[in-house]
Amino acid sequence: MKLQKNTRLALYSVLEFAIDPTRHVSAAEIAAKYEVSPHHLAKVLSELARVGVVESVRGVGGGYRFAGNVRRLTLMDVIRVFEELGTPDGDRREPGESTPVGQALASVLSEVDEIAKATMSSITLATMLRLLERQQGPKRVPVAVDERNRRPAKA
Numbered sequence: 324m325k326l327q328k329n330t331r332l333a334l335y336s337v338l339e340f341a342i343d344p345t346r347h348v349s350a351a352e353i354a355a356k357y358e359v360s361p362h363h364l365a366k367v368l369s370e371l372a373r374v375g376v377v378e379s380v381r382g383v384g385g386g387y388r389f390a391g392n393v394r395r396l397t398l399m400d401v402i403r404v405f406e407e408l409g410t411p412d413g414d415r416r417e418p419g420e421s422t423p424v425g426q427a428l429a430s431v432l433s434e435v436d437e438i439a440k441a442t443m444s445s446i447t448l449a450t451m452l453r454l455l456e457r458q459q460g461p462k463r464v465p466v467a468v469d470e471r472n473r474r475p476a477k478a
Contacts, residue, residue, distance in 0.1 A: 324439035330405040332359060332367045337401050340377055340389035341448045342455070347386035367405075374404055393452060399443040408440065 326334075336353050340346075350368055354361040368387055371377045378390040402408075419425040 329367050330402055333401050341393050344389040347380050347388050349386040393448040396448050397444050398446045
């Protein structure tokens with residue numbers, strides 16, 4: 324499944340907002356992080372606000388913040404806002420598609436797309452946030468050390 328640039332920007336943004344749903348994040352901050360045009364990103368964020376995934380907050384300290392439910396919102400929910408996932412247009416057939424080999428290949432590619440859609444539909448933002456935590460490694464919690472024995476101190 325190949326995603327359009329807008330769709331990838333939407334997924335990046337939604338995950339950035341979901342990391343800390345109470346924080347207002349500016350479009351400029353996300354645009355700088357992902358090296359995209361703030362104007363282009365603003366259009367994506369406007370669409371996400373229109374469908375209720377994010378909330379736009381005006382004024383000093385404003386920006387956008389997550390408005391969805393991380394346990395229910397899936398990657399496919401966000402993808403559907405920006406991608407047309409219907410059947411391919413029948414007018415745009417490749418010359419080889421009418422051959423037995425072309426039909427067999429089209430069948431396999433269609434199945435791959437269905438598997439990708441099912442996978443994206445099963446992954447919630449909460450799952451993605453857990454994956455991000457694991458990739459960043461465990462947070463190191465300072466442990467009090469008994470200096471004489473160089474072992475963790477007993478509480």
